Amino acid sequence: MVIDLNADLGEGFGVWRLGDDTALLDVVTSANIACGFHAGDPLTIRRTCAAAVDRGVLIGAQVSYRDLAGFGRREMDVEPEELCAEVLYQLSAVDGIARAMGGRVSYVKPHGALYNRICRDREQAEAVVAAVADHDERLPLLSLPGSVVHEIAAREGVVTVTEAFADRAYTPEGTLVSRRAPGAVLHDPDEVAARAVRMATRGTVTAVDGSEVAVGARSICVHGDTPGAVALARAVRDALAAAGVTLRAFG
Template identity: 80%
Template structure:
């Protein structure tokens, strides 16, 4: 059993800091670095990429809607050509900084509302895939099992990697429960760690209605912007290792 452990990092902006990126980089195997559209600024991106390179952590571009005011969590109707260009812009910017720090972007993970939208919207999914294909078709895209991204990526020769969320509630259909609903984000450290182990070992998770959902994934995400994120990430890592899971970046 080989699993990647990823977290959203570099989400500060200016004088506003969010999370403990350095501590999380000592825990995870992949870092989804904010690209400046939902969070992140040039200094933050540079520092995060440099710290990831120092620790041998894989760097991913966490592309988003252009939505600093709402942290990229507001769904937006963006024309495919514009969305493609904006994703390309973000990807190129973070990859350029990562290369200057001695690394490179090795995968793409959409953020927030964009992540959820392209799981079910073929047009926006294709726009994101087009941007990746234009920049570097060898870069895999992280997405949920059953996402519309899989078909769009296959049509363009871009690979996908399935992902599960240790600290998010699931609907019976295998989607993430919207954050505006109660219980969408889980905070019990022991429960989240146990869920991650079950996801890795059994490929299943208990949905919000009590049913079982299949979530076979190569990567598991723990969010870096929630209270106690470092403690939770460490608990998830320890739980996986104790279960005999090998932690290794997919890219």
Template identity: 80%
Template sequence: MDLNADLGEDFGVWRLGDSLALLDIITSANVACGFHAGDPLTIRRTCAAAVDRGVSIGAQVSYHDLAHFGRREMDVEPEELCAEVLYQLAAVDGIARAMGGRVSYVKPHGALYNRICRDPEQAAAVVEAVAHYDPSLPVLTLPGSVVHAVAAEAGVTTVCEAFADRAYTPRGTLVPRREPGAVIHEPSAVSARALQMAVKGSVTAIDGSLVPVTARSICVHGDTPDAVRLARAVRDDLLAAGVSLRAFA
């Protein structure tokens, strides 16, 4: 099982999360590309630290929305969105290569992530950018997302992930962040959910029902309060249960 987290989300004097500490725990780093968070220096430092620790680097592409951290729903023309994703991907990969590594996968962020799970047009724009840049790069997304079919048509691989620190609806989608209980903060609850996902292939939805989850990667958000403690609890419990951890890409 892969363990990923969103990193490199500092911007100028603004600090968010502890990327260096998380890089000692996770196996894949979703590096912010500067459109929802991050800046050139932060990207450089995050990529260098990931390479030093042998952590796989992913480009966390998003809508161009620094003011709302990429979590605002936006309508972007497909050609423009494709260009923006291509821009972000090329920027982070260029810096990663300068640091001795490379981008190994793509993970959309926030509103873009949720949008392309249900919107074939927006999904096609993201997939087109990946296909233009490097069609061998897998796209990380939810099980059941429309991205899977769109990417398959373009010859781009998709990889399923699950979220240890987010609540699920009975349909297998994430509970919107604006709703109470959408984000889970208790380390024991987060690690128990991760173990359930990894070992039993399911997650308990907000109504108590069991939802099947087939995932190759588990995410713990880097901007969640006490994210380092949550990620460490997940890692420790997975290893204790005999689940091996390694990057999917």
């Protein structure tokens, strides 16, 4: 059993810091680095990329709607051509900085509202896939199992990787519970670690109604902006190792 452990990093902005990127980079195998549209800035991106390269952690571009004020968690209606250009812009910027630091962007993971939108919206999913293909069609694109973006990406020759979330609640349909709902984000390290092990070894998770949902995934995410994120990530890594799961980046 092999699984990738990823986290959202580089989400500070200017003098404001969010999460402990350095500590998380010592735990995860892949880093989803904010591209400046929902969080992050050139210096933060540079520092995070450099730290990831130093630790041998895979770098991913976490592209988003242009929504600094809402942290990329507000759904937006963006024309497909504009969305494609904005995703390409973000991806190219982080890849350029990563290469200057001795690494490169190895995958793409949409953030927040954009991530959820392309699970069901064909038009916006096509725009995101087109941006990835324009930059480098070999870059894997992370998404939830069953998302329409998998079908569109396959048609365009873009690889996709399925992902599960250890610290998020699931609906019976296999989607993430809205962050506006109570209990959408999980904080107990033991609970989060146990869910990660079940995801990796059984490919299932218990939804909010008690039903079992299939979430077969190659990568598991722990959010870097969650309070206590480092403790959560360490608990997940230790529990996976104890269960005989090998942690390895998917790139």
